[in-house]
Amino acid sequence: MGLCASSEKNNTPDTQTSSAKASPQQQPQGHSARTTRTSGTVSQQKQKQQQQHAHDVKVNNTNMSMNNAISPTATANTSGSQQINLDSALRDRTTNGQAQPTVSDASSGSNGKELKVLLLGAGESGKSTVLQQLKILHQNGFTDQETKEYTPLIYQNLLEIARNIIQARTRFSVHLEPDCRLTQQDLSKVLSYEMPNNYTDQFPPDIAAVISELWALPSTQRLITGPNASKFYLMDSTPYFMENFTRITSPNYRATQQDILRSRQMTSGIFDTVIDMGSDIKMHIYDVGGQRSERKKWIHCFDNVALVIFCVSLSEYDQALMEDKNQNRFQESLVLFDNIVNSRWFARTSVVLFLNKIDLFAEKLSRVPMQNYFPDYTGGADINKAAKYILWRFVQLNRANLSIYPHVTQATDTSNIKLVFAAIKETILENTLKDSGVLQ
Structure with a gap:
């Protein structure tokens, strides 16, 4: 479930209109340890079958565009029975001149192809929770x-x-x-x-x-x-x-x-989780600690990376870092994302951006005005506008013009992560087939 994004710094999330036509893309109807490819777009019938939390915000492939005319695909549970709708994303797979993730970017193992994926982000952005979910989904959970x-x-x-x-x-x-x-x-x-x-x-x-x-x-x-x-x-x-x-x-x-x-435990070191994607492809996801003291270890993982998954907590806009009480977490994430997407190490790498903790964000937005921390934000407590604003803040840093695929997520929700990774795997598999010449 991918979406290419680039940006222009002068655009604003609520006023810029689309200047290029986005193409609706196919979305998988679910996945297992071995991905099944399916066709079709998200429908109301799918909504009824499974209440998904894969909220995706549209970014046009030419410039930053927040299209309000897209029908919602899912809901995110908040306190009580309240539900929040976010716009779905029409999928445009234009590459902006950059390589999309393919197995040619990864190493070949004796049992097939291996795709190297980095899971990055500041501390407490939800990286380790994502890996725990993958263990539940693909490794039979916890003993x-x-x-x-x-x-x-x-x-x-x-x-x-x-x-x-x-x-x-x-x-x-x-x-x-x-x-x-x-x-x-x-x-x-x-x-x-x-x-x-x-x-x-x-x-x-x-x-x-x-x-x-x-x-x-x-x-x-x-x-x-x-x-x-x-x-x-x-x-x-x-x-x-x-x-x-x-x-x-x-x-x-x-x-x-x-x-x-x-549960919360600071990640120290590097952890490798392997997912069988089918078609003789395995995805190695490397999780490294997000605290400042751990980031010096990131460089050891930077070779031959096909995909970066960058996690940011939506709800951190008013919070301080655990390791530096004077530094805002959101600002730290912006600086970190800037360094990643514009690094020479990732010049041919696509980026999946997880805007995580939508449940906490929905609860907080009504009682902690975001405009107190971002004077240029004018969307009030509207969660759609707030999420789009945050997405805009990240995507405008993309000076390297990489392909960025944003997903609004709730890492503690297994069904949400299942759907999101089905989308990610669908994109990777399709690009693998294109790379091999099977698809044109």
Whole structure:
């Protein structure tokens, strides 16, 4: 499911009109470990069959164009039963003079062709979650032992959430309510508590009681949703873990698939996930850490790359980096994307842009105005306009005129990632056939 994009810096996302005709492209109706090629465009019948979250925003192949006349293809679940519609993308496979990903860009293995794909992005953009989804979709998910091994990480996530809240309360002089049963000693106990490594027994009940009451305080809720919320770090999965806090801290806890997808651990090193695409083609996806300290390792993966998947969190527009509290996450992602798409290493590489965490973005947009951070944005709380604006900010950096395929994603939603990767694989397979002369 690809879409070629280039841009002109003077264009604006809400006013520029299309000056070239985009061609509707075929979209796969689903995929498995071995991709099945199907024809046809997205239809209302497909909508009814599977509620997809592959929101795609159109970018014209000649200049930046946000076409409002495209019918929606899917919905993204937000809080409660509310649903958000985004425009679908008409697929234009024009290459802008650049090579599209083909197996000729990758190495040949004894069992067929191998395609090298880099998964890049700043910290907490959702890269590792995407890989976990691919494990679920293509490697039969998590074994019992692997599931058990996630328990200590999830426990550490709970402690991290509590500690960050306590530290923020201190930083912004948020006092305990007069009728609160908690004391400063209770909070200090949580800050100093060290959980043993590989601990899989029940979460300590006394620590759990303090965290539960801390979360329920009105002053805590005002802190994490108020004007200071963007000034301190709090992991994106905080609402999910606190909603499931009682279950997670109960005896005989066993992590669910969603618990695992929501867990957070900084990636250190390089990880290779292999996907069988069919037609004797394997896609090697390399995930490297997104924090600044990890990026020096990226250079070791840059040779013979056929495709870059760049992840950015839509909801990070008001947040600070974990490693630098004075740096806005969104601005960091823009700088990083600029460096990637205009690097000599990727002069013949196509880029898939994942605008991730649409669920968190939809929830945040109504309470944290984006224009507070981007004065030139005029779309208010309209999620279509907001997503298109963010896409525009990224695509206008594409001075190298690479082919860019944007997808709005929710990495914690397995069905969404399944559909998106079906689209990516469909594009790669088609270009492989074109490269071999089978298709003209």
